Amino acid sequence: MIQKLLHEGVEVETSIDGYDAANFPEITAEKQGHRHPVHTVVVTHFELARMIERVNRRFASLLRTEMTKLGVEDVGPAQAMVLLAIGDVELSVGELLDRGHYVGSNISYYLKQLADGGYIDRVASQRDKRSARIRLTERGEQLCANLRDAGGAYNRVLARDDDDLRNLEIAFQTLHRLELVWGNAARYGI
């Protein structure tokens, strides 16, 4: 029964928290013609992608707001994400590319701005002089720390109890699976 649905999408049941299928007419419309009456919706490949796109947009604008509050003017949210991706370790540009699935020239561009703003240091590796080693400066660490501070409030709202923790874990790992599937498909075809 479920197998028959796989061409169409992924059968799921509601509902976490305030979520209500009625908010998603475009989804509920797709459950036509199968047997479960209520509290069963079908999440397709594209539903997920659209959700991810929306959530990403929301987060970017949130981050922009936080940065404005912090008085950061010289770099934008995209660059801040790069800083967070670097974290507290020293790494090469290539490693950074892997971390965010960025395109090379894109990261290069961001790193230039971040270096100009004094948020990172770049040193040519001793072992391999082609490879630039990147690390946060005091200033970069400070910005990350401030952002993480501001983020604490969200962590508290999002993770109220064990159920939330479990769900966040599953969401994280499922997204990772999407990342792999979509990434491999891009490289080798599905």
Place this chain on the structure above:
Amino acid sequence: MIQKLLHEGVEVETSIDGYDAANFPEITAEKQGHRHPVHTVVVTHFELARMIERVNRRFASLLRTEMTKLGVEDVGPAQAMVLLAIGDVELSVGELLDRGHYVGSNISYYLKQLADGGYIDRVASQRDKRSARIRLTERGEQLCANLRDAGGAYNRVLARDDDDLRNLEIAFQTLHRLELVWGNAARYGI
């Protein structure tokens, strides 16, 4: 014990599928100083956001590839996402804005291109002539159908069994919660 962690992040346990904490040194680095030895990582607010950003990038490039395969040249993946957001119903620009949390001028811009390409029809509403009613044309529906067709393969890979289904559901709903929390925070402050 968990409550103490909430300032830092969300405690979770591994692992779905091929996921291995070793792939995420930036996360495992954060589990310093708490008691679980292995298979326990901390997913912060920003870990999730970065994951979402990455997955979104992957999907966009996948979509671009699919569209190239289909020979679609006149619109890009962002516009295709708008088409998918419209779906098979007729709606106003405002409703579309809500569906994707777009900015008005942005959607206007996309709709112009989609209309120029013959993918959508816009008709002024009879009841309220300010309001444009949008709907897919034959051509728009065809593109969506083709994309959905191509997407079937991903649905099959992603949803192999009941466990997958459950996880995808939870991921979807958890993302929806993120959407709400991040969105409300943006509007009212947290």
Place this chain on the structure above:
DNA sequence: CAAGTTTACTTCAAAATTTGAAGTAAGTTA
């Protein structure tokens, strides 16, 4: 070890996307 290849990144220009301020025209309200 010289010549060619690959790797690791950078640069630049062009394209795509997003934002924000200003505009228009229809509806609503006082």
Place this chain on the structure above:
DNA sequence: TAACTTACTTCAAATTTTGAAGTAAACTTG
């Protein structure tokens, strides 16, 4: 009916992303 709000559009500017070259160091192979 004047003022305000809503629903969108337009345009210019900013931001982000792509893609094609380019550079220089490291490998590899005859």
